[in-house]
Amino acid sequence: xxxxxxxxxxxxxxxxxxxxxSMKLMDGHKNIPWSIAFYICIILSFGFLQEAIKSVPLGTAxxxxxxxxxxxxxxxxxxxxxxxxxxxxxxxxxxxxxGVIFLKVS
Numbered sequence: 001x002x003x004x005x006x007x008x009x010x011x012x013x014x015x016x017x018x019x020x021x022s023m024k025l026m027d028g029h030k031n032i033p034w035s036i037a038f039y040i041c042i043i044l045s046f047g048f049l050q051e052a053i054k055s056v057p058l059g060t061a062x063x064x065x066x067x068x069x070x071x072x073x074x075x076x077x078x079x080x081x082x083x084x085x086x087x088x089x090x091x092x093x094x095x096x097x098x099g100v101i102f103l104k105v106s
Contacts, residue, residue, distance in 0.1 A: 002054075002055035002056075004055070005051070005052045005053075005054060005055030005056040005061075006052070006056060006104070008048045008049075008051045008052040009048070009049065009052035009056055009061055009064055009065060010064075010068065011044075011048045012044075012045045012046070012047075012048035012049040012052060012065050013045075013064065013065050013067070013068025013069055013072070014068065014072065015041045015042075015044050015045035015048065016041075016045045016065060016066075016068065016069030016072070016073075017068070017069055017072035017073055017076060018037065018041035018045070019037075019038050019041035019042040019045055020069060020073045020076075021073065021076050021080075022034050022035075022037040022038035022041055023038055024081065025037075026038050045065075049061065049062075049065050052065075060103050063099070063100070063103055064100050064103055064104065067096050067097070067099055067100040067103075068100060070093075070096055071093050071096045071097050071100070074089070074093045075093070
């Protein structure tokens with residue numbers, strides 16, 4: 001597999017964290033800077049995902065992209081938005097991260 005595809009995929013995943021976090025902060029499009037950040041992140045995220053699927057299998061790419069976004073957004077929520085931080089939730093997000101790792105190495 002092409003390693004640049006994986007680089008694009010990880011960039012797309014981190015941009016997904018950016019657009020979900022921006023979505024939380026844009027307050028229904030009332031906060032213009034966060035609204036702009038949302039649209040930039042979502043467009044770039046999908047663009048990098050599109051490039052990634054040229055060399056990474058589609059199902060793997062989608063699972064990794066959503067996994068990075070879900071795990072990263074969970075961590076951002078706990079650290080910055082007072083989302084619940086209980087052991088069972090951390091175990092769940094650990095399974096997501098392990099799944100992404102297994103998909104990468106397989």
